[in-house]
Amino acid sequence: MEAGSSQARVRWGQIDIYLVKPSVFVLMLITALLPIAGCRHASPVQSEQLNSLSSSEDTGQFMVKGQSFKPDIARDDATRARGLQNRQPPADGLILLFPFKAKHSIWMPNCPADLEAWVIDDQGTILEFMQLPAQPPQGDDERTWQYHNRLPRHRAKHEAMILWEFKAGTAEELGIVPGDRITGNWPAILGNQQ
Numbered sequence: 001m002e003a004g005s006s007q008a009r010v011r012w013g014q015i016d017i018y019l020v021k022p023s024v025f026v027l028m029l030i031t032a033l034l035p036i037a038g039c040r041h042a043s044p045v046q047s048e049q050l051n052s053l054s055s056s057e058d059t060g061q062f063m064v065k066g067q068s069f070k071p072d073i074a075r076d077d078a079t080r081a082r083g084l085q086n087r088q089p090p091a092d093g094l095i096l097l098f099p100f101k102a103k104h105s106i107w108m109p110n111c112p113a114d115l116e117a118w119v120i121d122d123q124g125t126i127l128e129f130m131q132l133p134a135q136p137p138q139g140d141d142e143r144t145w146q147y148h149n150r151l152p153r154h155r156a157k158h159e160a161m162i163l164w165e166f167k168a169g170t171a172e173e174l175g176i177v178p179g180d181r182i183t184g185n186w187p188a189i190l191g192n193q194q
Contacts, residue, residue, distance in 0.1 A: 062124075062184035067174050069182075071095045071164065073189065084165060085110040093166040097189060101159040107151045108135050114168035119156045122190055124182040127158040129171055161190065 062069045069092040074080045080096050083106075096117075098104055106117055115132040132154055138147040156163065171177070 060185045060188075062182050064126075064180055064182040065174055065176055067176075069093065073097055083111070084113075084115065086112070088113055089115060089165060089167045093164050093170070095189070096163040096165065098161045098163070101161050103156045103159055104163055105153045105155045106130065106132060106163065106165075107148075107153050108132055109148060109151055110137065111135070115165050116168045116171060117154070117156075118164040118166070118171065118176075119158050119160045120162040120164055120182065121158075121160055122162070122186060124184060124186050126176065126178050126180050126182065127160060128156065128178055130154050130156060130163075131168065132165070133168075162186075 062071070071092045071094060072090055073095045074083065075097050080098070083096065084094055096104075096106075101122075108115070111132075111134055114134050117130040117132055119127045119130065121127055135151055138144070
C-alpha cells in the first residue's frame with residue numbers, strides 16, 4: 001500500500017484484487033450489515049398461553065402451603081428462550097425446565113412485568129428466589145444487539161434443573177420461603193424433558 005492510501009491493488013491473472021487496511025475493512029463490514037441489524041419492536045403484551053408451551057395437565061397439579069398450581073411448562077430451548085416475553089405472567093407461573101443441573105441464568109428481554117423466579121431442586125424443594133425487575137423496552141434508536149447487551153443477567157446461586165417464574169411478590173403474598181417443598185409429580189416432569 002502506498003503511504004496515505006487506504007487500499008492497494010494486486011493483479012492475479014486477469015483479476016484485480018483490492019486490499020484494504022483492516023480498519024477500513026471493519027468500517028465497510030459494519031456499513032454493509034447495518035440494514036440487516038435494524039431495530040425490532042416488541043410485540044403487544046399478551047396474556048394467553050403460548051401454543052408451543054405445554055401445560056401441567058399431563059403431570060397433575062402442584063401444591064405448596066395449601067395453594068394449588070397448574071403452570072405452563074417450557075421444556076425446550078425455544079420456549080425457555082421465549083419465556084414470558086411480550087406477555088403478562090400467568091397466575092400459576094411458568095416452569096423453565098432445563099435438561100441439566102446448573103446455576104442457570106435468566107434475562108428479561110421484552111418482559112413487561114417484574115418477575116421472581118423460584119429455583120427448585122428435583123424433589124420440589126425451593127432453594128432460593130431470584131428477583132427479576134422489568135427493564136425499559138428497546139428504544140426506537142436502539143439496535144437489537146444494543147438492547148440485549150444492556151439487559152442484566154440474573155444467575156441462580158444454586159444448581160437446579162427447574163426455575164419457576166411468577167409475577168414479583170407471589171412468594172411473599174403466599175408466605176412461601178426457601179426450604180418449603182412443592183408437592184407434585186416432579187418425576188413425570190423431569191422424565192418428559194426434550
